[in-house]
Each structure stands twice: as structure tokens, then as C-alpha cells.
Amino acid sequence: xxxxxxxxxxxxxxxxxxxxxxxxxxxxxxxxxxxxxxxxxxxxxxxxxxxxxxxxxxxxxxxxxxxxxxxxxxxxxxxxxxxxxxxxxxxxxxxxxxxxxxxxxxxxxxxxxxxxxxxxxxxxxxxxxxxxxxxxxxxxxxxxxxxxxxxxxxxxxxxxxxxxxxxxxxxxxxxxxxxxxxxxxxxxxxxxxxxxxxxxxxxxxxxxxxxxxxxxxxxxxxxxxxxxxxxxxxxxxxxxxxxxxxxxxxxxxxxxxxxxxxxxxxxxxxxxxxxxxxxxxxxxxxxxxxxxxxxxxxxxxxxxxxxxxxxxxxxxxxxxxxxxxxxxxxxxxxxxxxxxxxxxxxxxxxxxxxxxxxx
Amino acid sequence: xxxxxxxxxxxxxxxxxxxxxxxxxxxxxxxxxxxxxxxxxxxxxxxxxxxxxxxxxxxxxxxxxxxxxxxxxxxxxxxxxxxxxxxxxxxxxxxxxxxxxxxxxxxxxxxxxxxxxxxxxxxxxxxxxxxxxxxxxxxxxxxxxxxxxxxxxxxxxxxxxxxxxxxxxxxxxxxxxxxxxxxxxxxxxxxxxxxxxxxxxxxxxxxxxxxxxxxxxxxxxxxxxxxxxxxxxxxxxxxxxxxxxxxxxxxxxxxxxxxxxxxxxxxxxxxxxxxxxxxxxxxxxxxxxxxxxxxxxxxxxxxxxxxxxxxxxxxxxxxxxxxxxxxxxxxxxxxxxxxxxxxxxxxxxxxxxxxxxxxxxxxxxxxxxxxxxxxxxxxxxxxxxxxxxxxxxxxxxxxxxxxxxxxxxxxxxxxxxxxxxxxxxxxxxxxxxxxxxxxxxxxxxxxxxxxxxxxxxxxxxxxxxxxxxxxxxxxxxxxxxxxxxxxxxxxxxxxxxxxxxxxxxxxxxxxxxxxxxxxxxxxxxxxxxxxxxxxxxxxxxxxxxxxxxxxxxxxxxxxxxxxxxxxxxxxxxxxxxxx
Numbered sequence: 001x002x003x004x005x006x007x008x009x010x011x012x013x014x015x016x017x018x019x020x021x022x023x024x025x026x027x028x029x030x031x032x033x034x035x036x037x038x039x040x041x042x043x044x045x046x047x048x049x050x051x052x053x054x055x056x057x058x059x060x061x062x063x064x065x066x067x068x069x070x071x072x073x074x075x076x077x078x079x080x081x082x083x084x085x086x087x088x089x090x091x092x093x094x095x096x097x098x099x100x101x102x103x104x105x106x107x108x109x110x111x112x113x114x115x116x117x118x119x120x121x122x123x124x125x126x127x128x129x130x131x132x133x134x135x136x137x138x139x140x141x142x143x144x145x146x147x148x149x150x151x152x153x154x155x156x157x158x159x160x161x162x163x164x165x166x167x168x169x170x171x172x173x174x175x176x177x178x179x180x181x182x183x184x185x186x187x188x189x190x191x192x193x194x195x196x197x198x199x200x201x202x203x204x205x206x207x208x209x210x211x212x213x214x215x216x217x218x219x220x221x222x223x224x225x226x227x228x229x230x231x232x233x234x235x236x237x238x239x240x241x242x243x244x245x246x247x248x249x250x251x252x253x254x255x256x257x258x259x260x261x262x263x264x265x266x267x268x269x270x271x272x273x274x275x276x277x278x279x280x281x282x283x284x285x286x287x288x289x290x291x292x293x294x295x296x297x298x299x300x301x302x303x304x305x306x307x308x309x310x311x312x313x314x315x316x317x318x319x320x321x322x323x324x325x326x327x328x329x330x331x332x333x334x335x336x337x338x339x340x341x342x343x344x345x346x347x348x349x350x351x352x353x354x355x356x357x358x359x
Numbered sequence: 360x361x362x363x364x365x366x367x368x369x370x371x372x373x374x375x376x377x378x379x380x381x382x383x384x385x386x387x388x389x390x391x392x393x394x395x396x397x398x399x400x401x402x403x404x405x406x407x408x409x410x411x412x413x414x415x416x417x418x419x420x421x422x423x424x425x426x427x428x429x430x431x432x433x434x435x436x437x438x439x440x441x442x443x444x445x446x447x448x449x450x451x452x453x454x455x456x457x458x459x460x461x462x463x464x465x466x467x468x469x470x471x472x473x474x475x476x477x478x479x480x481x482x483x484x485x486x487x488x489x490x491x492x493x494x495x496x497x498x499x500x501x502x503x504x505x506x507x508x509x510x511x512x513x514x515x516x517x518x519x520x521x522x523x524x525x526x527x528x529x530x531x532x533x534x535x536x537x538x539x540x541x542x543x544x545x546x547x548x549x550x551x552x553x554x555x556x557x558x559x560x561x562x563x564x565x566x567x568x569x570x571x572x573x574x575x576x577x578x579x580x581x582x583x584x585x586x587x588x589x590x591x592x593x594x595x596x597x598x599x600x601x602x603x604x605x606x607x608x609x610x611x612x613x614x615x616x617x618x619x620x621x622x623x624x625x626x627x628x629x630x631x632x633x634x635x636x637x638x639x640x641x642x643x644x645x646x647x648x649x650x651x652x653x654x655x656x657x658x659x660x661x662x663x664x665x666x667x668x669x670x671x672x673x674x675x676x677x678x679x680x681x682x683x684x685x686x687x688x689x690x691x692x693x694x695x696x697x698x699x700x701x702x703x704x705x706x707x708x709x710x711x712x713x714x715x716x717x718x719x720x721x722x723x724x725x726x727x728x729x730x731x732x733x734x735x736x737x738x739x740x741x742x743x744x745x746x747x748x749x750x751x752x753x754x755x756x757x758x759x760x761x762x763x764x765x766x767x768x769x770x771x772x773x774x775x776x777x778x779x780x781x782x783x784x785x786x787x788x789x790x791x792x793x794x795x796x797x798x799x800x801x802x803x804x805x806x807x808x809x810x811x812x813x814x815x816x817x818x819x820x821x822x823x824x825x826x827x828x829x830x831x832x833x834x835x836x837x838x839x840x841x842x843x844x845x846x847x848x849x850x851x852x853x854x855x856x857x858x859x860x861x862x863x864x865x866x867x868x869x870x871x872x873x874x875x876x877x878x879x880x881x882x883x884x885x886x887x888x889x890x891x892x893x894x895x896x897x898x899x900x901x902x903x904x905x906x907x908x909x910x911x912x913x914x915x916x917x918x919x920x921x922x923x924x925x926x927x928x929x930x931x932x933x934x935x936x937x938x
Contacts, residue, residue, distance in 0.1 A: 026775040029592045073592075075771040105711045105740030137714070138737045167683070171731055197684025201677070204725065216674065222685050243587075 022046060022086070023079035025064070034071060034240050041067055045083065058087035063238070065096060070239040074100040091117045095127060095231060102134060110134045118147070125155035126229050133164050136171075144168045159188035159225035163195055166202070175205045185225060191256060193221035221254060242268035242278060249281070258289060276302065280311045287315060292322050310340030317348055326355050410753050410844055411790065413804045413828070417839040420487040422457065424476050424837040429465030429503070430780060434585055436596045437503075437525060437577055438465060439767055439782065440554065440634075443746070443814030443890025444831040445507035447518045449496065450536050454480035455818045455894055457489065457829060458520060459837055460504035466580060468503065475500035475507075475522060477538075485821055487841055497537045502526050506814070506890030510558030510567045511864035512615035518865075519615065523553035523571060523890070532615065541615075551604055552577055557886035558867060559638035559647050560915055562666030565862050566611035570626075572633030572651050575601040594769055598632050598654045598688075605630040606651060606659075608669075625669045631656035635692035637887045638868075639703045642676070642724030645917065647868055650678065652689035652707050662724075675725070678705060678718045682728030687713045691889035695749035696880040697758050698795070701872070703880070706735075708744025708762055708889070715739040715747075715762065734796040735760070735789060742784050743767055746815035746889040750826040753844040754852035754900030756877070757791040761805065763812035763830050763889070780834050783809040810835045818894025824854040824928060826898060831891070846903060853901035855908055856930035859883050865895040866914060866935065873899055874909040901927060 025042050027035065045060040065080035081097035084090065098113035114131040121127055132148035135141075148165040151158055162185035169178035179202045186195045200215035239245065249264035265282040272278060279302040286295035296319050302312045313336035320329035330352050336345045417423075428438040442460035449456050457478040464472070477496050478489035502524035512519045517533040527550050531538040552574040558567040575598055577583075586596035605627045609617035621627040626649075635652035642648060642662055649661040649669065657680055660673035673679035680686045688710035697704045702720040709715055714736035718726035730736040739762070746763035753759075766782040773781035788805045789797035800806075805828065814831040821827065825842040832838065846852045855873070859866040869883045881899070885892040901908065907924045914920065914935045922933055 024775075026771050029774070031587060031592075073771070103712060105742070107737060107740050136731070137740060139731050139734060141731075170682070194684040197680065198682075201682065201727070204677075205727075213675075219684060222680065224683075224685075 022061075022083045025068070025076050025079055027076070030071075037240055038064070038067055038071075045080070054087040055090075058084040058090055058093065060084075061087065062090065062093045062096075065093065065100075066235045067238045067240075069096060069100055070235050070237075072103075074103045078104075091120045092231065095121075096235065098130065098134070099232070102130075107134055107137045111138060111140075118150075123154060125151045125158050125161065126227065128154065129158060129161040129164065129227075132161065132168070136164060136168055141168050141171050145172075157188055159185040159192065159195070160227050162188070163192075163198065163225060166198060170198075170202065170205075175202050178202050179206065189225040191221075192223050192225040193219045194224045196220075197222075223251075223254065226257075240271060242272040242275060245271070246278065246281065249285075253285065258285075261285060262289075273301075274305050276306045276309055279305065280309070280315070283311075283315045287318050287322075290322075292319050295319055308339060310336045310342065310345065312336075313339065314342070314345050314348065317352065321348075321352065321355075326352060330356060410846060411788070411800055411803055412843045412845070413840040414843055415804045415807070415838055416487050416841050417837055420482075420839055421489045421491075422478050422837055422839060423491075424459045424461075424478075426459075426462060426832060426834055426837070427464070427473055428462050428780070428834040430834060431466060433580070433583070434593055434595050435465060435580065435583060436598070436601070437552070438462070439595055439780065439811070439833055440574065441503075441505045441525075441813065441833060441890065442831055443506040443555070443888075443892075444816045444829050444837065445509050445520065445885075445892035446816045446818035446820070446829060446894045447509045447520065447885075447892065448480075449477065449518055449520075449533055449538075450479065451517060452480075454482060454822065455820050456480050456492075457837075457839075458507055458509075458892075459831065460507050460522065460814075460890065461500070462503050463501070465503065472501040474498055475504055480820065482821055485823065487820055487839065495537075497539060498531070499540060500529060500531070502529060505552070505554045506556060507892050508556035508558055508569065509885045509892040509895075510867060512558065512567055512569075512611060514566065514614075514862050514864050516863045521556060521558075521569060523556050525552045525577070526550050528553055528571065530615065551607070553607075554634050555636045555886075555888075555890050557636045557638045557649070557884075559649075559884075559886070560868060561608070561638070561647055561649075561663065562610065563646070563915070564611075564666075566613055566615075567864075567867060568611045569607075569609040569617060570636055570638065570649050571607040571609070572636040573604040573606050574598075574634060574654070575603050575632045577601060592769070595767060601632075603630045603632045603653075603656070606633050606636075608649075624667060625671075626661060629659060629671055631659065633659075634690045635707070635887070635889050637692050637694040637705070638884070639694045639882060641678075641694075641703055641705075641720075642672075643702065644724075650692065650694070650705060652692040653686075654690065655686065655688045657686045658689055658707070672724075677721075677726040677728070681714070681716050681730070685713075687716065689716075690743075690745045691747045691763070691887075693747045693749050693760075693887045694882075695758055697749060697760075697791075699757065699877050699879040701878045701880045703882075706747060706749065706760065708747050709739070710743050710767065711741055713740070715744050732795070734792075734798060738787065738799050742787065745813045746830070746891055748815055748817045748828070748888055748893070750817050750828075751898065751900040752788065752790065752826065752842065753846065754825055754854045754898070755846070755902050756879075756900045757793055758879075759791050760789040760797060761815060761817075761828060762787045762789070763815040765811035765813060765833060780811055782811045782833070784812075785809055786812055786830065805840055808838065810838070814889050814891035816888065816891040816893050819856070819896065819898065822930070823851070824856055824898060825851065826894075848903070852903065853905055853927050855899040855901060855910070855925055855927050856896055857899075857910065857925075858896045858930060858932045859912060859914075859935075860932060861914055861916070861935040867895070868915040870913040871897055872911050874911060896930065 041064040048057040061084035065077045069077035077100045081093045084093040094113045095117045098110045101110035111134045128151035132144045135144035145168045151161040162181045166178040166181035182199045196215045196218040200212045203211035245264040245268035249261045252260035268278045283298045313332045317329045317332035333349045430438040445458040446455045459476045461473045476493045479492040481488045506523035508521040519533045520531040522529045530541045553571045555572045557570045561568045608621045608626045610620045631653035633651045638647045646663045651659040661669035662672045689707045691708040693706045694703045705718040707716045717730045719729045742764040743766045744762045749758040764784040769781045790800045811833040816829045817826045827842045828840040830838040859869045872878045881897045910922045912920045
């Protein structure tokens with residue numbers, strides 16, 4: 001009821017305040033190839049044929065918004081989404097704009113958009129979760145609980161919604177309920193360190209210091225539960241920057257999602273095949289996962305790109321060693337050390353020398 | 360907590376000196392709109408209910424300082440971290456002087472370099488006036504400055520100064536009216552990137568020891584690689600691109616001769632990117648502990664193990680990460696008994712998208728994150744906070760909060776308008792409602808300027824009993840915000856000011872409180888905020904109570920003393936009695 005009333009008010013406000021001219025998108029200073037891609041998308045949206053349907057024009061602005069959002073240009077993505085919404089009130093653009101607002105800490109505007117989105121996309125749990133989270137940040141605890149409960153009604157396995165509901169319960173000093181919510185979240189995603197930390201806090205509030213200590217010990221990282229968000233995944237696909245995928249790979253690796261990490265590296269290498277560091281990073285992951293054949297192929301590529309790279313010969317040595325080719329490994333590590341005598345290479349050299357004693 | 364009646368814009372007769380054409384032309388400007396309301400105050404009776412008000416007086420007070428970051432478009436992270444400001448009575452005339460930290464060029468630091476500046480307070484009456492005495496006082500502080508620490512390191516009764524720099528830190532010994540820079544004797548020779556520091560007697564020997572929060576390694580400029588975020592626009596590299604450096608604990612072995620005991624005392628066992636520091640008894644065991652605000656890392660709580668060892672205990676104490684278990688980009692820190700339950704609470708400022716965090720002391724040395732409950736979180740997500748101070752803005756008896764903001768990520772809207780540095784934000788004042796919450800008040804000159812604020816120091820510059828603020832801005836002018844707040848009756852609230860002395864110097868670490876139902880714990884200190892140093896005097900806001908108060912003091916030695924029937928609306932110098 002509360003949301004519906006707000007939605008009507010905001011909907012009226014959107015209509016009344018809709019700008020008649022497009023918001024300018026500031027693209028100066030960005031690097032190629034993204035500069036060309038973004039400029040072309042901007043031009044296309046700006047010069048949309050008058051005969052195009054509002055939906056198509058809105059899509060052009062919306063896609064530009066996604067492109068910009070994928071590159072962390074949140075201020076500009078907000079402008080692009082706003083232009084899209086001028087053409088057509090599409091909840092997709094409102095939703096993505098709400099996330100961009102959130103990235104800039106503009107919580108109130110994020111909430112306004114999310115309220116409208118939840119009124120039209122009532123069945124999507126993740127959107128209700130995001131609304132609940134934003135409301136909580138704004139200190140609107142009762143409304144946050146309502147939104148999070150709705151999210152969990154739609155998807156009871158949404159660990160992050162359980163955890164955020166617990167946050168709301170903690171603010172209301174409902175520690176027993178919070179503990180139950182967190183335990184539920186922990187059962188779903190035990191690898192998320194934030195759940196364990198909150199459980200430690202709640203146990204402390206409940207007076208069980210031993211349990212608190214135990215949960216603190218289980219806080220192995222500071223990650224939140226993983227959120228599967230199809231819309232944001234779509235945004236990610238608009239990235240043309242390998243750094244985006246490298247960050248994604250690191251995050252995936254840290255939470256133990258190895259296949260995602262490898263896939264993210266592959267995306268980065270596809271975008272920037274000459275990037276030595278990405279090739280080395282990918283090789284490192286492959287060797288850790290004992291996927292030596294794939295590692296060797298990557299090293300072949302790396303050798304073509306940069307034959308005098310110390311890490312190329314270091315990993316060659318690692319692969320040779322795995323194949324029991326000790327002499328070849330020794331030659332490779334000597335090359336590696338001649339180029340860059342890193343401690344890692346020196347250690348491997350010692351290891352190989354030990355093995356050579358038994359030849 | 361006062362009734363807020365009608366407009367709360369401040370009345371100030373000093374702002375009436377505007378011609379009608381100027382007044383008319385100013386209508387489109389927000390600043391001028393506020394002034395217009397001041398003008399209206401002269402003729403509209405209900406405006407006398409105005410209470411919280413400040414005047415920005417730097418220029419008219421004779422302070423022309425402008426910070427130079429050395430930025431030349433290369434986006435060196437170093438250029439956006441400085442600098443702070445200190446308030447100290449260096450010449451012992453009872454008036455607070457201002458020490459402003461300067462940066463200068465980064466690329467070529469040869470030739471005639473700009474120095475830190477010292478402004479002597481020559482105020483007579485209520486109109487603030489300062490005189491630049493930098494040369495006369497022998498400053499010559501020409502390092503690339505970050506922060507300033509104040510305190511009497513040789514117990515000779517005057518305030519010495521330690522400047523924290525990118526490079527070697529410096530001790531300025533005060534010989535009454537002149538400073539002498541001393542480096543060699545004080546083991547400040549290590550070349551680090553230091554930002555904030557604290558002087559406190561950590562081992563109870565009567566000499567003030569020095570803790571320095573060091574930030575991180577920074578490569579030679581010629582090797583610096585510009586960072587491009589996912590936007591692929593050139594920007595400032597995040598701290599995670601650089602290795603952290605350990606903080607330093609320097610033990611005062613007498614007369615301001617320091618010895619580095621970081622390893623020996625356990626401080627060097629952990630390293631992160633330190634930006635802010637406060638010293639206080641944070642676990643109730645009666646001895647001072649050290650709290651360090653770390654950038655993009657868990658914060659440190661160094662628990663004093665008897666004056667010769669410190670153990671890091673932030674995680675168990677609930678102050679390493681926020682209530683969600685996430686480390687944040689901590690910059691500034693302030694400690695005070697915000698909820699008046701006679702224990703210290705901590706407030707930390709953070710980057711955008713993170714909230715500022717209020718850690719409230721619960722019991723037995725642990726804290727809980729009450730950022731949302733207190734009302735401080737919601738409006739902090741869109742700002743990047745640095746310096747911060749708890750202070751009683753209108754002397755109504757409870758603590759309010761000021762936050763100096765300035766982004767570290769470039770703001771597109773400002774870039775597009777060619778604004779340099781494109782990091783400007785407004786500062787924030789939060790007023791204590793008295794019901795466990797703060798409310799933002801953006802109607803004063805404190806929130807008027809879009810600057811890249813970094814440090815803020817508090818102190819009573821005009822000795823009228825209320826706290827004035829001095830805000831330092833990266834690549835911008837120093838702001839002197841004179842507090843002209845009044846009560847709901849149009850008069851200033853009553854107050855009691857004390858300077859507590861022991862061993863011939865300010866009694867850092869002494870705890871004082873007024874007799875009564877509410878016991879707010881106030882501590883003599885100059886540390887806290889970001890890279891800045893405060894007035895060590897304590898001011899107790901008394902509201903409209905004219906009763907002569909009784910003050911209790913627990914001296915750093917552990918001795919207690921009571922001072923009864925103190926006259927109000929004036930300062931007292933109270934010295935520890937020999938017992």
C-alpha cells in the first residue's frame with residue numbers, strides 16, 4: 001500500500017519533470033577503443049531518426065547507459081538512462097539507473113527508482129532485495145523489512161536477502177530473529193565472510209562470547225553472498241575493458257569460483273590479446289588448477305607476444321617439471337632468472353637443483 | 360535540543376553591508392540567498408530565534424593562505440591527500456594561533472619552496488584578526504606537508520609542533536616566541552609518507568610520546584604509472600596500488616628526545632595504510648590505547664599492555680570493520696563521549712558508497728556500529744569524508760558533529776566544467792537532537808562552500824566560549840568559520856571553559872566531567888580529525904543553566920581532584936595539586 005502510493009506520486013513526478021532535451025553525455029578523456037565505441041553509441045542515440053519508435057530510441061540510450069555503467073562511468077550512465085526514460089518508461093532503465101545512483105551513494109534517488117520498478121516487476125526477488133537494502137541504508141527499517149520479506153517470499157534461497165533482513169532485525173534489536181536469518185544465509189552461502197561476521201556480532205549481543213569468537217574465526221574473507229543478477233550480467237557484457245574482467249576474475253577466484261575466474265580471464269585476453277600480464281595471470285591460474293596442457297598453449301601465445309618475459313620461462317619450467325622434463329625445466333628457469341631473478345624463480349631453481357641430484 | 364521556529368538562517372549584522380544592486384544581483388547565487396535571509400533577519404522579528412550560525416572570516420581576519428597540492432595534471436595520488444591545520448597558543452598569550460600545513464610543487468622541489476604558515480592571533484574583541492608571523496617565528500617548514508601534531512614535548516610550558524610530511528618529519532621546538540627545527544636528535548629521520556599523529560603519555564612517565572600514522576609507499580614520480588579505472592579516464596590510483604607502511608611509535612625519553620620503539624612495542628607487527636589516529640582509554644582499563652583509521656583496510660586498535668607492549672585487538676573489539684564485516688576506506692577519526700554514558704565513542708569518515716561509521720562503546724572494550732540508528736549514515740554515502748570533530752556547536756550540553764568532505768575520485772560534472780581539482784564537495788554539520796540521533800543542518804556557512812576539504816581543527820579562536828572551526832582545503836583557501844550561534848533566546852548559552860595543567864603543560868589524557876545527572880567524559884587532547892591538531896582546552900556547554908558547576912578531574916597520574924563553584928562563561932586554568 002505504502003509502495004503503491006509512493007509509486008503513483010513518483011510516476012506523476014517523473015511525467016512532470018521529464019526533460020524535453022537529452023542530457024549531455026561527457027566522454028572527454030577516455031581511452032581507445034572505448035572512446036570510439038562510446039562516441040558512436042552516443043551519436044547513434046542523439047541522432048535517432050524521428051521515425052524510430054520511442055522504444056528503439058530508448059533502447060539506444062539504455063544501451064549507451066549500460067556501456068557506460070560497465071566502465072564505471074556512473075554519472076554518465078545516469079544521464080543516458082534518464083534520456084532513455086524520457087522516451088519510454090521502461091523498468092529496465094529505471095532499475096539500472098537505481099544501481100548507478102547507488103554506486104554514487106545517492107540512496108534517496110535509488111530508492112525512488114526502485115519503488116517504481118518493484119511496482120511493475122513485482123515477481124523479481126533481486127529487485128525487492130535491492131529496494132530493501134537501499135531503504136535500510138536510508139534508515140527506513142520497517143519498509144526495508146517489508147521489501148526484504150517480499151524478496152524472500154519470491155526466492156527463499158536468496159542468501160543476501162536473509163543477511164540484509166538480519167541487518168534490519170539487528171537495528172530493531174531483534175537479535176534472536178537476526179540470528180535465525182543469518183543461520184539461514186550461512187547454510188546457503190557459508191563462504192561469504194560477511195555472514196560469519198554478523199553472526200559473531202549477534203552472538204555477542206546475545207551474550208554468547210564463545211560462539212562469537214567461533215564465528216569470528218569463520219570470517220575467512222569479507223565477501224558478501226553472491227548475487228545472481230541477470231540485468232547486471234548483461235551490463236557486464238558491455239564492457240570493452242579487460243580490466244573489468246580481470247577484477248571479475250580476482251573476485252571469482254577469491255570466492256572459489258574457478259571456472260568463472262578462468263572465463264573472465266579468457267574474456268580479458270580476447271579483448272586485449274597482446275596484454276602480457278593477462279596472459280601470465282591466466283597461465284598462473286591454469287597451473288594452480290593443474291591444467292598444464294592449456295597452460296602450455298597460453299605460454300606459446302605469450303612467447304609470440306613477448307619472448308623475453310621472465311615469467312614466460314618460469315612457467316615453462318613449471319610445466320616441464322610437471323612432465324618430468326627436469327633438464328628442460330632447468331634450462332627454462334635459468335632463462336627466467338637471467339631475465340628477472342624473482343624470489344619465486346630462485347625457489348624453483350633450488351627445487352630443480354635438488355631434483356637434478358637424483359638424475 | 361531547541362524548538363526550531365520559523366527560518367533558522369542565521370542573523371548576522373556583519374553581513375548587512377551590501378548595496379541594493381549587489382543584493383539584487385545576488386539572488387541567483389545560493390551563497391547570496393543565505394545572505395539575503397540574513398538581511399531579512401534585520402527586519403523580521405522571528406529571526407531572533409536563529410541559533411546555529413557561523414561566519415567565514417579568513418580573508419577579513421587577514422589569513423590569505425591557499426594550499427598548493429603541486430598538481431600538474433598527472434593525477435598523482437599524493438597530491439590529493441594533504442593537508443591539515445593546527446590550532447595552538449604558541450606564544451602563550453591566551454589566544455589560539457593557526458599553523459597551516461603547506462604542500463608545494465611535487466615535481467621539482469628545489470629553489471624557494473613554500474612553507475607552512477603560522478598566523479598569530481591578534482584579535483581584540485570579537486572580530487578575529489591574524490598576523491602572518493611565519494618568518495618571525497622561524498618556521499621554515501618547507502617539506503611537502505601532510506599533517507601537524509601539537510604538544511609540549513619537553514615540558515617547558517610551551518607548545519611544540521611536529522609536522523608530518525611526505526618525506527622526513529620535523530620537530531619544531533618552541534622557545535617561547537620562536538621555533539627551532541630539530542630533526543637529528545629526535546629519530547624522526549625515517550622518510551615515510553606520514554599523515555596524522557598523536558602526542559600522549561603512553562607509558563605514564565610524564566613525557567608525551569608520539570604515534571605517527573604512516574600511509575603507504577609511493578614511487579618516485581618519474582616511475583609513477585597513471586591509473587585508469589574501468590571508465591578508462593585518467594584518474595587517481597587507489598591505495599591498493601601501493602604497499603602499506605608500518606606506523607611508528609616514538610618514545611619520549613625526556614626533554615623531547617625520542618626513540619623509535621615500533622618494533623619493540625609491537626606496533627611494527629602489522630602494517631596498513633594509516634590516515635587518522637586518536638589515543639584514548641578504549642577498553643576502560645585506565646591506560647591509553649591507540650586507534651588508527653586505515654584506508655581500505657581493517658582499522659587498528661592497539662591495546663596498551665602496560666606501557667611497553669601493544670596488542671592489536673580491533674576485530675574482537677568490533678572496530679576493525681563496519682557492522683557488516685566490511686573494511687572501509689577510513690580517513691579521519693574523532694573520539695568523544697557522544698552518548699554521555701562516560702565512555703569513548705569513535706566516529707570514522709569514509710569514501711563515497713560507504714557510510715561514515717559511528718562505533719558506540721558498549722561495555723568491556725567492545726563497540727557496536729550504530730551509524731544507521733544515529734542518523735549519520737544516510738547522508739554520508741554520497742560524500743567522501745576526511746577531517747571530523749565532535750563539538751558542542753551551540754553549547755546546549757550535547758555533542759554535535761562536523762565533517763570535512765572532498766572526493767578522491769574525479770567528479771564528471773566538475774571535469775566537464777574544467778573545475779580543478781574536480782573533487783569538490785560541501786561539508787556537513789550534524790546537530791545532536793538529544794534523542795540519540797543527529798540531524799543534518801545545511802543552513803550555515805559550514806556547508807556553503809564546495810571545496811576539497813581535508814583537515815579540520817576546532818578551538819575557541821575569539822575566546823567567547825564557543826568552538827570555532829578552521830578547515831583546510833586541498834588546493835584551496837583556508838576557511839576560518841567563526842561560531843556566532845545563539846540560544847533560542849537570542850543570547851549565547853552559558854559555558855565553562857577549562858585548561859587543565861599538569862607537570863607544567865596541558866594534561867593530555869586527563870578526564871573531566873561535571874557533577875550532575877549526565878556525565879559526559881571529556882578528555883584533554885589535541886589529536887583526532889585528519890592531519891590536524893585542536894585546542895586542548897575543554898568547553899562545557901551549560902545551556903541556560905546559570906548554576907555554578909562542580910568539575911571533577913581524573914589526572915593522567917590517576918589522582919582525582921574536584922573544583923567547586925567555578926564561575927561560568929569564562930575560562931579557568933586548573934593545575935593538578937601536589938598530593
